[in-house]
Amino acid sequence: MLLYVLTIHYKSYLNPVLAKYILFPLIVIIIHYAFFYLIFRLIRYYNNLILLKKDAMFIVKTSLIEFDNIELIELDKITKIDTQMKGIIQNLLSYGTLIIEQNRDRVREFHYIYKPYKAVRHLKEIKKQQQKSNSAL
Structure with missing residues (x-):
């Protein structure tokens, strides 16, 4: 945007060929790149899923073009669960790490993660239930 404003403002001082054939196409390319970058980041954000089962946690990462990845974390191998919510925006919107x-x-x-404290509480409950069932055996 700044490049566009500077080009329009100083158009009389710039060579018209430079402005027409180099600066304006460069501005269009930068705007398109930023738009596509935003779209792909939104797709990646909405396609990261975390699924909790009784004995494992599945992490599914998908995207349109780049990669598909499914990970499995067994609850037995988890030693510590913690959360972070830093800043005013994260606390107002109830998301964190x-x-x-x-x-x-x-x-x-x-x-x-939306309401990470709720997710931690749910994970700890599942882990306690799993430990009770393992100790009963």
Whole structure:
């Protein structure tokens, strides 16, 4: 946008060929790139799913073009579950980061989780139920 304003403002000082054949197409390319980048980021955001089952947690990452990835994290291998909500916007919109620590000091962070404290509570309840069923056997 700034490049466009500068080009229009200083058009009389610039070479008309430079403005017409280089700067304006460059502005169009930059705007298109930003638009497509935003669209692909929104698609990636809405296609990251976390599914909780009784014995495992599935992470499904899909996109239109780039990749499809399905991960499985067993609840037995999770050692620590934590959340982060930093800033005013995250607290107002009730989203944050879910942090899961696994056995081999592997730390996984899941960003943009809606109500992460609720997700942690649900994960801990599932884990307690699993431990009770394992101790009963």
